[in-house]
Amino acid sequence: MRIPILLLLCFQSLFATAQIDTVLLNVQASHLFPSFPIKSSYTSLFDRRPGMDYIYSANMEHGLGIYDISQQGVISPVINLPVSTFNNLDVSTVEQKGNSLFVGIGDYQITTNTSSGLAILDISNPLNPTIKDLWDSTLFGKGVSHLLLDGDYAYCSTMKDGIFILNVADENNIFFVSYLQLDLNFPAPSSPNAHNARGLKLRNDTLYVCFDRGGIRLVDVTNKTNPVEVYKYINLSLNTQAGAAYNDVVLKGNHAYISVDYCGIEVLDISTIPFSSVQWYNPWGCTFSNWSGAEIHTNEMHLGNGDSLLFVTAGQSDLFVFDVTNPLVTKRIGQLVNVSDTLATHGIDVYNNQIVLSFLRTPFHIPPLTPFYADPGGLKILTYDMQNSSTSLDHFNLSDSKLLVYPNPVIDNEIILENPDPLLTLTICDQLGRLVYENQHIHTNFFKLNTSSYPPGVYYLKTTTSETIRTQQVVILR
Numbered sequence: 001m002r003i004p005i006l007l008l009l010c011f012q013s014l015f016a017t018a019q020i021d022t023v024l025l026n027v028q029a030s031h032l033f034p035s036f037p038i039k040s041s042y043t044s045l046f047d048r049r050p051g052m053d054y055i056y057s058a059n060m061e062h063g064l065g066i067y068d069i070s071q072q073g074v075i076s077p078v079i080n081l082p083v084s085t086f087n088n089l090d091v092s093t094v095e096q097k098g099n100s101l102f103v104g105i106g107d108y109q110i111t112t113n114t115s116s117g118l119a120i121l122d123i124s125n126p127l128n129p130t131i132k133d134l135w136d137s138t139l140f141g142k143g144v145s146h147l148l149l150d151g152d153y154a155y156c157s158t159m160k161d162g163i164f165i166l167n168v169a170d171e172n173n174i175f176f177v178s179y180l181q182l183d184l185n186f187p188a189p190s191s192p193n194a195h196n197a198r199g200l201k202l203r204n205d206t207l208y209v210c211f212d213r214g215g216i217r218l219v220d221v222t223n224k225t226n227p228v229e230v231y232k233y234i235n236l237s238l239n240t241q242a243g244a245a246y247n248d249v250v251l252k253g254n255h256a257y258i259s260v261d262y263c264g265i266e267v268l269d270i271s272t273i274p275f276s277s278v279q280w281y282n283p284w285g286c287t288f289s290n291w292s293g294a295e296i297h298t299n300e301m302h303l304g305n306g307d308s309l310l311f312v313t314a315g316q317s318d319l320f321v322f323d324v325t326n327p328l329v330t331k332r333i334g335q336l337v338n339v340s341d342t343l344a345t346h347g348i349d350v351y352n353n354q355i356v357l358s359f360l361r362t363p364f365h366i367p368p369l370t371p372f373y374a375d376p377g378g379l380k381i382l383t384y385d386m387q388n389s390s391t392s393l394d395h396f397n398l399s400d401s402k403l404l405v406y407p408n409p410v411i412d413n414e415i416i417l418e419n420p421d422p423l424l425t426l427t428i429c430d431q432l433g434r435l436v437y438e439n440q441h442i443h444t445n446f447f448k449l450n451t452s453s454y455p456p457g458v459y460y461l462k463t464t465t466s467e468t469i470r471t472q473q474v475v476i477l478r
Contacts, residue, residue, distance in 0.1 A: 022334060023309065023321040023333050023334030023385070023387075024334065024384065024385045025319065025321070025334055025336045025355075025382050025383075026383050026384070026385070027336070027382050028381045028383055029069065029072075029073050029074055029075045029380070030379070031076075031378050031380075032359070032376045032377070032378035033361070033376050033377045035361075035363075035375055037062070039060075039062045040059065040060050040346075040358075040361045041058065041359055041360075041378060042059075042093065042346055042358055043058045043092070043094060043300070043346070043349075044058070044094070044356045045057075045094045045095065045096060045349050046349050046351040048096055048351065052126065053068065053069045053070035054066055054068060054069065054078075055067040055069055055075065055356055056101055056123075057094075057358065058091045058092050058093050058103070058104070058347075058358075059080075059377075060090045060091060060092060060107065061090050062082070063080055063082040063083045063084075063085060063090075064080070064085070064091045064094070064103060064129075065077060066078050066079040066127075066129065078126070079127060079129065081129065086103065086105045086134065087115070087134060089106050089107070089114065089115055089143075090107040091104070091105055092107070092145060093144060093145065093146055093147045095148070097149055099122060099123055100122060101121040101123045102118060102149060102154060102168070103120070104143075104156060105119055105134075105136060106136070106140070106142070108142050108144065108159045114138075114142075114143060115137060115138045116136060116140035116142065116143050116158045116164075117134065117137060117144070118134070118136075118144070118147070118154055118156060118168075119131060120132040120134075132172050133171065133172050133173060133174045135174040135176070137176070139161075139179070140161045141161065142158050142160045142161050143158065144156045145157050145158065145159055145196070146197075146198055146199055148201070149168070152168060152169035153166065153167060153224060154166045154168045154174075157197035157198055157210075159196040160197075161179075162180050162181040162182045163179070163180050163197055163200075163207070163209060163219065164177075164178065165177040165179075165221065167224075178224060178225050178226060178227055180219060180227045180229065182197065182209065183217075183229060184214070186214055186232045186234070187215065187234050187236060190214070193212075194214065195211055196211065197209055197210070197211055197212075198210040198211070198247055199246075199248030199249045199259075201249050201256075202221075205221050206230075207220075207221050208249050208256065210246040210249050214232075214234070214246075215232055215244065215246055216233050216249060216256070216268075217229055217231070217232055218230050218232075231273055231275075233274070235277050238260060238264075238266070238280065243260075243261070243262055245261050247259045247260065247299055247300070248300050248301045249301075250301050250302070252303065254269060254270060254327075255268060255270060256268045256270045256275075257301065257310055257330070259299060259312060261297050261299065262298070263282065263284060263294065263297055263315075264280060264281050264284075264298060265279075265281040265282075265310075265322070266279070266281075267281070269327075278424075278440050278441075279328060279329070279330055279424055279466070281330045283332070283466055294315070295317050295339045295372075296315060296317045297314060297316075297344075297372070298312055298313075298315075299312075299314065299315065299347075300312075300313045300346060301313075301348070302349065304384075307324070308324065309321055309322065309323065309324065309386075310323075313346060313347065313348045313358075315344045315345060315346075315372060315374075316343070316372050316374065317335070317337045318336045318338065318343065319336040319337075320332055320334070320337075321335065321384070326469065328424065328425050328440070328464045329465070329466070329468070329469055330466060331468070332467070336382065342373060343359050343374065344372055344374035345357045345358065345359055345360075346358050346359070353384055353385070354382070354383055355383070356379060356382075357380045357382070358377075358379060359374070359380065361374055361376055361377035362374045363375055403419050403463060403472055404417070404418040404419070405461060405474055408474050409474075409475040410451055410474065410475070410476045410477065411477050413450055413451055414449070414450055414451065415451050415474065416449075417448075417449070417461070417463065418445060418446055418447075419463065419465060421465040421466060421467055421468070422443055422444055422465060423442045423443075423444060423464070423465060424442055424443060424463075425438075425441075426442055426449075426463050427439075427463075428459055429460050429462075430459055430460075431457055431459070436454065437449070451476055456476050457476060458473060459474045460472070460473055460474070461473075461474055
């Protein structure tokens with residue numbers, strides 16, 4: 001039976017972009033640090049300039065590492081700037097703008113107060129980097145966990161101390177602009193290690209801040225001298241499964257993808273306030289009770305391939321890749337997992353078809369205080385290759401046997417849907433392509449729908465799960 005053109009318009013999100021079947025990950029090079037002294041790479045970054053084959057790595061208490069990757073299959077250390085270069089503060093994160101490297105400093109992993117700040121390096125010659133300026137303050141004692149650059153400003157998340165904004169228009173003269181402590185009483189008064197400012201993203205003049213057990217926060221930074229917290233979101237229902245601790249965020253269109261430790265991905269519709277959760281992806285069966293010692297901890301994220309792929313670091317499970325061409329269906333299509341080794345990923349950068357992973361070193365696993373044992377720290381470079389599928393209706397098999405829809409034809413006033421994986425969403429269009437029903441929050445394997453108000457005719461049901469999109473034709477009789 002031919003499917004009307006209007007039906008395709010009704011389901012246009014399904015067919016507008018090619019679905020990606022598989023991403024193949026290929027390890028190209030590794031550089032693992034010696035076990036002693038303790039050394040981790042928290043974040044790392046490819047040099048974006050043409051012909052500059054270098055990686056910059058935030059190696060915490062061992063300062064800033066610069067690595068030559070011009071020789072295929074080799075990560076070669078060339079320069080290490082010790083913490084003495086940075087007022088004896090750990091190097092926690094790095095970002096690049098042209099010939100300048102912005103370095104977040106301060107140890108956010110310790111419980112005692114230190115300083116937080118920012119250094120700017122001239123990397124015109126990566127073999128001879130020089131400090132342009134360095135700013136730090138003991139007012140922010142928990143270190144910089146994430147750094148975001150936009151125009152003349154640098155936004156820094158500083159764990160329990162919230163966020164601060166620096167003016168970096170003159171890279172030789174960093175100066176402080178403002179500071180904001182986020183609400184510590186949402187969703188409940190702060191307890192130790194509950195509220196920590198982490199991942200940052202900026203859209204227009206709205207700063208998205210992951211605030212650990214405090215959910216995700218929106219900060220209006222239109223006036224850089226007076227940032228204002230304007231919205232707070234948390235999905236407390238996740239606490240029954242995995243613990244609602246928001247680590248990192250990426251934005252794509254009207255949706256935000258958030259890594260929740262431990263462990264999963266929540267997808268939010270951010271087109272309007274209040275936000276709504278459109279998907280919770282946790283195929284690993286994580287529970288809040290087994291955070292310590294678990295093989296998966298969803299940490300940092302990065303979009304790639306024109307924002308159609310989402311790369312997520314996962315602790316001892318290294319790396320997962322998801323197809324996010326359809327925001328309602330976060331589909332896992334690639335992974336690099338070796339739980340038998342003792343490596344654990346944290347940071348990630350994706351540039352062209354290359355990936356660099358940063359590996360932590362946590363030499364002591366002390367349940368329930370630490371997540372896992374990881375040794376050694378280091379870096380790993382991968383490439384990825386994609387296999388795309390057809391966008392034709394045939395690919396989505398209108399009569400896939402995994403989805404049970406009955407009775408069909410419908411002769412009473414009720415239709416039942418069953419699926420091995422939980423159904424997330426259901427959309428129904430009539431034969432003319434008109435939307436007659438939509439439910440974005442099903443989250444069950446068994447669903448009943450009353451059809452008494454539907455005129456007799458042919459209808460098309462589109463369902464999504466965490467792994468699939470399926471379309472089923474149904475006939476309603478009277």
